[in-house]
Amino acid sequence: MSASARLRQTLTEELTGSGTLTEPGWRDAAGAVPREFFTRSYFRPVPGTVPTAYRPVREGEPGWLEGVYSDETLITQLDGRIRPDDVAGGTVTGSPSSSSTLPSLVLRMWQRLGAETGHRVLEIGTGTGYSTALGAHRLGEARLTSVEYDPVVGESAAAALGAAGFAPRLIIGDGLRGDPAGGPYDRLIATCSVRYVPLPWLHQVRPGGRILVTLSGWSYANALALLRVTSPGEATGRFLPGCTSFMIARPHDRPPRPLLALLPGDVRPSRIDPAKLDDWTGGWVAQLAAPSAERMGTGAEQILWDVSTGSQARTAPDPEGGWTVVQRGPVRLWDRVERAVQRWQAAGEPHQEEFGITVSPSGQRVWLGTEDDPGWLLPI
The missing domain is CATH 3.40.50.150 (Vaccinia Virus protein VP39)
Known part of the structure; x- marks a missing residue:
């Protein structure tokens, strides 16, 4: 058995044992399709680099085939144009634009x-x-x-x-x-x-x-x-x-934005813990409420910047307890996010599987619980 076939068999067995592969037809496909044909070279992120640097891994190098048969996403293009074979040596920075999903x-x-x-x-x-x-x-x-x-x-x-x-x-x-x-x-x-x-x-x-x-x-x-x-x-x-x-x-990606300048605005206490936006579903609920906003930051220090209107919101810990939020612009981003997160919290902070979607001529609406919920309209 070749090294490729052996690694493919091992990966298939691991995915079967973990419960990922449950149908025989797809198990056969996983064992038959050689992933290395599709990832002749790929990028590996360099740990600890800011911004993230990527090192090209090319066919035949030590560890290349083992990487191919790891259950990992392999980056194959950066910035819509840079491929691993384009990098003569060392590392390169950029935004992943194509990959072989895990x-x-x-x-x-x-x-x-x-x-x-x-x-x-x-x-x-x-x-x-x-x-x-x-x-x-x-x-x-x-x-x-x-x-x-x-x-x-x-x-x-x-x-x-x-x-x-x-x-x-x-x-x-x-x-x-x-x-x-x-x-x-x-x-x-x-x-x-x-x-x-x-x-x-x-x-x-x-x-x-x-x-x-x-x-x-x-x-x-x-x-x-x-x-x-x-x-x-x-x-x-x-x-x-x-x-x-x-x-x-x-x-569907956001348009390019100029360098973000944090400007003064209206200050008030936040009614929710900003760290709720770091939760997988909490951040998604916030996005439903402010769909044209980009989110940056983490924990108590969140930044929302509305690509279309220039509106801003940023949070910070309050030395006396709780959190404050500064908002400016025509869209009160944090007001919208607060209302959405509070609705989600009132429902017990369920995972996304408790949400549904309805698409009709009147729009595309994501709802929580049942279709009777008013939900949030997606931006079309």
Whole structure:
């Protein structure tokens, strides 16, 4: 048995033993698809560096193959253009823009999608092609279409898929438009996050079909939702257990902002502990309340900056106890966040799986508990 096959078998056994892999078809796919075809080189973050520095790891180097078969996300591109082979030596800084997601998450999502043999599936975000290969092995390449926004990433994925023996239908284009010429689909799975469910998806998935997508925002809080299309353009669904995050789709990412200057404003006591925003669900609830705000800071010292209006909010410990908040601008960001967090606290601070989403011609609404809850509208 080759080193690659041995490591692949070990990883598959670990994922089976942990309860991640529960379906034989996906277990077979995990044991058959060689991940190294899709991660010939990758970046490793250098611990302790600020900003984070990345070291390229290339094919054949000591530890390269073991890294490929670790259950980790492997960064394959920075800043939308820098690939590991572009770095002559040493390290480089940048923002991750493409990756090979950790195998346990990829396989867990495929299983949650509920795709079966015979289903037509649309994948948004080909990335390295590893997830696409798993889907092609399990479902049949003729039933799978994958869309990639970045042409360089897409060409690399196509070459890797071909080398691994797979030939699904691949499209280079804006995944938020889906596949206008290819529907209807039975299932849609997105390996990038979005601020709202793109309307074309809701018309390209047949009624009764499912959409699995991570909803995110400009504060980069994430929540994984499984929706059922009820009619063209309409859907309903629930958020799923666990903590799932993906890079946001580039057309949905926040616009560039100038250097942030913290300016004076109106001061008052905060009615919530700002550290609640560090909670996985607490931060996401705050993002629902202030969807155009970017969040920075941690603990008692949080900063919200509204990309569209320039509004600001920042918190700090009060020497006499509690916390203070300074707000300025037309949008009182902390007022909105407080109300949302207090509603969540009154419900017992549940995880995201207690939330749902309804999509209709009147908007996209996230609610807590039942659909009768007024909830929060997503920014469309």
